[in-house]
Structure formats: C-alpha cells, structure tokens
Amino acid sequence: MSDSEVAPDGPSAAAAEALARRAVAREADAWAEIFDSHYRAVFSFVRYKLRGVDEAEDIASQVFEIAYSRADRFDYRGVPIEGWLIGIARNLVRDHIKKIGRRGYEEEIDDTTAPSVPDNAIAIDLHNDLVAAMKDLTEDQQTVLSLRFLLDKSVADTAALMARSEDAVKNLQRRALAAMQRSLTGSDYTRELSP
Amino acid sequence: MSGERIDELLEEALALGEIPADATAAERAELEGLLGPARGLHAATSALDQQAHATMPTARARFQRYVASHQAAARPAPRRASIGGSRAGLSGLFGMLFASSLVRGAAVVTVIGAIALFLSQSLTTNVDTASAQVLEPGSYVELQGIVTAAGAPHDGVVTVRLQAEFGEVEVDLNADGVVDDGGEARPVSSLRKGDGLVVAGQVGADRSVAANRLALAAASGIKKGNVKSLKVLPDNFEGTVKTVAISADGASGLALIEDQAGQRFLVPVTAETAATLLNQNASAVGSKVTLKTQDTKAGSGNALEVKGEANAAASHPLPPEVPAPPARPTPTQQRRPATPTPGRPATPAATPTQVPGAGVTPAPRPTQVVPTPRPATPTGIARQNTPGSAGTPGVLRTVTTVSRTQVPPSPRTITPVVKRHEAARTPTAR
Numbered sequence: 271m272s273d274s275e276v277a278p279d280g281p282s283a284a285a286a287e288a289l290a291r292r293a294v295a296r297e298a299d300a301w302a303e304i305f306d307s308h309y310r311a312v313f314s315f316v317r318y319k320l321r322g323v324d325e326a327e328d329i330a331s332q333v334f335e336i337a338y339s340r341a342d343r344f345d346y347r348g349v350p351i352e353g354w355l356i357g358i359a360r361n362l363v364r365d366h367i368k369k370i371g372r373r374g375y376e377e378e379i380d381d382t383t384a385p386s387v388p389d390n391a392i393a394i395d396l397h398n399d400l401v402a403a404m405k406d407l408t409e410d411q412q413t414v415l416s417l418r419f420l421l422d423k424s425v426a427d428t429a430a431l432m433a434r435s436e437d438a439v440k441n442l443q444r445r446a447l448a449a450m451q452r453s454l455t456g457s458d459y460t461r462e463l464s465p
Numbered sequence: 466m467s468g469e470r471i472d473e474l475l476e477e478a479l480a481l482g483e484i485p486a487d488a489t490a491a492e493r494a495e496l497e498g499l500l501g502p503a504r505g506l507h508a509a510t511s512a513l514d515q516q517a518h519a520t521m522p523t524a525r526a527r528f529q530r531y532v533a534s535h536q537a538a539a540r541p542a543p544r545r546a547s548i549g550g551s552r553a554g555l556s557g558l559f560g561m562l563f564a565s566s567l568v569r570g571a572a573v574v575t576v577i578g579a580i581a582l583f584l585s586q587s588l589t590t591n592v593d594t595a596s597a598q599v600l601e602p603g604s605y606v607e608l609q610g611i612v613t614a615a616g617a618p619h620d621g622v623v624t625v626r627l628q629a630e631f632g633e634v635e636v637d638l639n640a641d642g643v644v645d646d647g648g649e650a651r652p653v654s655s656l657r658k659g660d661g662l663v664v665a666g667q668v669g670a671d672r673s674v675a676a677n678r679l680a681l682a683a684a685s686g687i688k689k690g691n692v693k694s695l696k697v698l699p700d701n702f703e704g705t706v707k708t709v710a711i712s713a714d715g716a717s718g719l720a721l722i723e724d725q726a727g728q729r730f731l732v733p734v735t736a737e738t739a740a741t742l743l744n745q746n747a748s749a750v751g752s753k754v755t756l757k758t759q760d761t762k763a764g765s766g767n768a769l770e771v772k773g774e775a776n777a778a779a780s781h782p783l784p785p786e787v788p789a790p791p792a793r794p795t796p797t798q799q800r801r802p803a804t805p806t807p808g809r810p811a812t813p814a815a816t817p818t819q820v821p822g823a824g825v826t827p828a829p830r831p832t833q834v835v836p837t838p839r840p841a842t843p844t845g846i847a848r849q850n851t852p853g854s855a856g857t858p859g860v861l862r863t864v865t866t867v868s869r870t871q872v873p874p875s876p877r878t879i880t881p882v883v884k885r886h887e888a889a890r891t892p893t894a895r
Binding site: 296298301302305306309310313314317323326327330331334335338339400403415419420422425437440441443444447448450451454 | 468469471472473475476498499500501502503505506507509510513514516517518519520521523524525527528529531532533535536
C-alpha cells in the first residue's frame with residue numbers, strides 16, 4: 271500500500287475501502303491483490319527482527335494467513351490494511367522471539383550473525399552488524415526504524431501506523447539511531463557508509 | 466542542544482541528504498553519528514527487496530493453498546449431504562441412548578448428548594480436513610470411489626460425484642470416452658450410481674478432478690469417516706494405498722493408507738516415491754506399501770516402497786491417459802486469465818506448435834495436461850532427455866494434432882478405459 275493509503279482520501283480512499291470490503295468478505299482475488307501489494311513490506315518489517323530468510327518468509331506468510339482467518343473482524347474504516355498487517359506481524363514476531371528466548375536467545379543471535387547458505391546463494395548481504403545492532407533495540411525502536419528506513423514511511427505515516435504523535439516518532443527515531451550507533455561503536459561501519 | 470531541535474535537524478538531514486548548514490559543530494557531530502546507521506538501513510533495502518522477491522513465489526503459493534483450503538472448508542459442498550447422513554446415523558444411535566438415558570436422569574442425558582455432538586463434529590472435521598489436504602488445487606491425484614451421482618453429458622464433459630475414502634469429490638470425464646466393462650465398451654455417459662471407479666487427474670480450483678485416467682473398479686470397500694494424520698512413523702508401517710497425490714509443483718506427495726488394522730492415515734510422502742507409484746502400469750490405488758524414512762535432497766521424508774498389489778483396483782491396469790476435460794482453473798489462473806483460453810482438450814489440427822514454457826508434468830506419461838502459468842495445456846515433451854514422469858519439470862511444446870483410436874478390450878486382462886490419446890505415444894512425430 272502506498273503512503274497515500276495510510277491516510278486515504280479521494281479516489282484512493284474509495285478504492286482502498288472497496289478492497290477492504292472485499293477482503294472482509296474473503297474474496298480470493300482481493301486477498302491475492304493484498305498479498306502482492308504488501309508482502310514486500312511485511313517481509314521487510316519482520317526480516318530484521320529474525321535470524322534468517324526462511325524464518326522471515328514463514329512469519330510473513332503467517333501474517334497473511336492470520337489476517338485472512340480474521341478478515342471478518344477487520345474494521346477497515348479505522349485502520350489501513352497495511353497497518354493491520356504490520357500489527358499482526360509485530361505480535362507474531364513478539365511471540366516468536368519469546369519462544370526463542372525460552373530456547374536461548376544468545377544462540378539465536380550467534381546464528382543470525384553467521385551468513386546462511388540461502389543468503390550466500392543469492393548473493394545477499396544484510397550487514398550482519400546492523401542485524402545484531404537492531405536486536406539490541408526495544409521493540410518500539412525496532413518498529414520505528416523498520417517503518418522509517420526499511421519501508422520508507424514518512425513520519426506522519428509512521429505515527430499513524432504506530433498510533434503515536436509525530437513528535438513521539440521523531441524522538442523514538444533519534445533514540446533508536448543513537449542506540450544503534452552505540453552498538454556499532456568500535457567497528458568501522460559508520461566510516462564505510464560515510465561519503 | 467535540545468532534543469526537539471536535534472529531531473528537527475535530523476528530519477531535515479534525512480530529507481535533504483546532508484546536514485543543514487545552520488547546525489552547530491556539536492549538533493553536526495551528533496547528527497553524523499545518527500545518520501550512519503540510518504544510511505546503513507537505507508542501503509540494506511535493496512538486499513531486502515531481493516530477499517522479498519526471491520521468497521514471494523513460495524509464500525504466495527502457500528497463501529493460495531491456505532485460502533483454497535479455507536474456502537473449501539467453508540463451502541457448503543454437496544459432500545456435506547453425505548456427511549450429514551453420517552451425522553444422522555450418529556444422531557440415531559445417540560437418540561436411542563438418549564431415550565434410555567432419560568430413565569437414568571438428566572445429567573446422564575446431558576453428558577451423552579455432549580459426547581454425541583463431539584463425536585459427530587469430530588468425524589466431520591476430520592473428513593473435511595482430509596479432503597482439503599488431498600484435493601489441493603493444481604495437484605495430480607489418483608483415487609478410488611463409488612459413483613453417488615452422475616450428470617448428463619454437457620459441453621463434452623460428464624461430471625460424476627464419487628464417494629472416496631476421504632469424502633465426496635466431483636470428477637469431470639471426457640464425454641467421448643468409454644470404459645471397458647467385461648469386454649464391452651461402455652460410454653462414460655452410462656456410468657450410474659453404484660459404479661466403482663479408479664480415476665486419476667488434475668485437481669481444479671474448486672477441488673474437482675479433471676480425469677485423464679479412468680477404470681472401473683470394485684464397487685465396495687470404500688470406507689467413510691475418520692481419517693487420521695500420521696504424525697510419527699511407526700516401525701514397519703505397512704498398508705494399502707487408497708489415494709495418492711502429488712503437489713502441483715512436484716515437490717511433495719501425499720498418500721491415504723489403510724493399515725492392517727483397518728485404520729486410515731494421511732501420510733506425507735516423498736514426491737519421488739509418489740511419482741513412481743503413479744507411473745506404474747497398475748493403479749497406484751490398491752498397492753500394498755511399506756513406509757520408510759528416506760533421505761532426500763530436501764531432507765528426510767516418508768518413502769513408499771511397493772510390496773505388491775492388494776485389491777481389485779490395483780490388479781486392473783489403469784489405461785494410458787486420455788484427453789482430460791480442462792481442469793477447473795486454479796486460483797492463480799483465475800487471477801490471470803492468460804491466453805490461450807482453456808477450451809476443450811486438444812482438437813484435431815495441423816502441426817505441433819512450439820510454445821516456450823515450463824511446468825510440472827502431473828500425468829504419468831509425457832503427453833498430458835501440464836499446469837503452467839498459462840492455463841493447463843495438453844503438451845508433449847520436446848526434449849528427449851526430459852524424464853516424462855509425474856512431478857518432473859520439462860521443456861514443453863503444445864501438441865495440437867490428436868487422433869483418437871479406441872483401445873480394443875483385451876480378452877485376458879480387463880483393461881478398462883477409454884480412448885487412447887495417440888499423441889501420448891509419439892508426441893514428437895507429428
């Protein structure tokens with residue numbers, strides 16, 4: 271969903287509402303459209319919180335399955351579809367990390383920093399130090415950075431999706447970046463990225 | 466230096482891509498520290514896009530399966546009528562119990578009623594779940610069933626409803642076909658309630674089967690009711706195959722197996738062994754098998770090892786494929802109505818047409834319906850070294866020339882079915 275759909279008005283609002291109505295009625299075509307429009311955002315949102323591509327794909331898939339199963343409870347007049355999906359993703363990740371915590375969180379972090387075979391196979395480097403630094407943040411900090419920088423949401427959209435004020439989002443963003451900077455201190459990461 | 470001031474400067478820096486000129490030296494130093502991780506996250510989005518792009522097809526297929534199974538479970542399908550019969554039977558049984566329990570007090574009645582409700586719902590749920598798992602849209606399935614209703618030919622297709630082991634299923638048959646009934650060629654349109662059939666074909670979006678293999682079989686031995694999932698493979702698990710399926714992508718198989726105690730289980734099996742079973746001359750249904758754990762490229766899985774043939778369905782070889790009615794479209798195909806529009810099975814025409822494409826051969830012979838991003842298309846395997854077995858990908862070409870000859874009934878083996886698809890034998894010769 272584009273940014274305009276976060277605070278929809280005009281024709282896009284009507285289209286978004288029509289799609290949401292069809293989604294509530296569990297029309298397969300509507301859900302196919304929703305999946306194609308939002309999979310990338312949901313995947314990106316969960317990817318940095320999890321240790322690998324497969325895990326992120328699994329959680330992202332579950333997000334759509336849960337959304338579909340709860341379609342009749344979706345109030346499309348108040349929440350954009352993407353916000354709803356992100357909310358489900360956030361809860362799923364939280365539950366997933368709790369389960370990991372019971373098994374041993376440190377072990378998971380170690381696994382995360384080791385590049386997985388599929389990652390190498392498709393030549394993707396997700397900057398493992400960034401992944402590790404993200405994991406040191408609070409859940410809200412992770413969310414604000416994911417929305418702002420991975421999903422490229424504006425402050426206003428992020429505020430709407432997180433049900434916070436814009437000032438609160440800016441403050442949270444600054445604290446999150448500062449915490450990441452502290453985590454990354456000692457590496458030459460910031461020098462590498464500086465122009 | 467206030468937090469609000471830094472917040473505003475940070476926003477400006479993120480928007481402009483550079484630190485605002487009015488920032489003090491101290492502010493500049495703090496902003497540089499904050500912008501490093503922000504740039505790193507921005508830079509990672511392309512990698513995330515690649516990962517999202519790479520995983521999307523698998524995730525989409527999974528979601529489509531989920532939606533299809535949900536819709537099938539929610540659909541008031543005709544098979545619920547027969548399931549309702551099962552409920553009625555249970556209701557009758559428990560009605561008797563109910564009557565006798567009146568004497569013993571209201572509390573007992575309540576308990577029995579609750580148990581009746583629980584049991585009937587439990588049976589229904591299990592059957593629906595098994596049906597949804599076996600009849601996955603796009604997959605290729607072989608099953609045995611008894612005709613419970615048969616429709617008149619319409620638009621070249623005869624639709625029959627079968628009571629299979631896992632529930633009821635609608636099967637589309639080529640109306641031009643015949644079955645061999647004790648040496649006598651019998652039109653498909655003559656099939657009636659009570660006839661036993663083994664059919665194989667592709668599952669459509671609405672979980673009907675477009676049959677391309679068909680044989681008469683024993684009209685008995687079909688059980689209704691509880692089908693369990695086999696979660697842990699016991700040692701030396703042996704049984705008789707009642708249904709076997711291979712997924713649309715050819716990556717996984719599923720078998721419904723009855724063990725020696727008469728219990729029926731749905732078991733995920735390796736695609737390779739499911740394909741081997743489907744490729745054998747006799748029907749897969751009725752084969753006696755042993756299940757063993759086997760290491761595959763995708764990890765370990767349950768391998769079906771054929772031990773022999775058990776019942777009448779297996780002893781009658783399934784005939785070569787016949788032109789199947791077009792499978793009812795899969796959800797993907799419904800979303801993307803591509804050309805060519807699926808029509809009747811291959812019709813007589815001139816020369817084969819080379820069509821670039823890729824897909825998975827769900828039929829056990831090289832020439833048959835192949836699900837691709839286009840609608841299911843009768844095809845021949847153009848590359849000679851492409852194995853033409855179920856579940857294997859191949860390079861395809863459309864065979865547009867088809868001549869049909871009837872298979873003469875064999876006096877020795879009751880070879881039921883239909884008309885032979887000549888292109889099945891020599892698809893590249895035309």
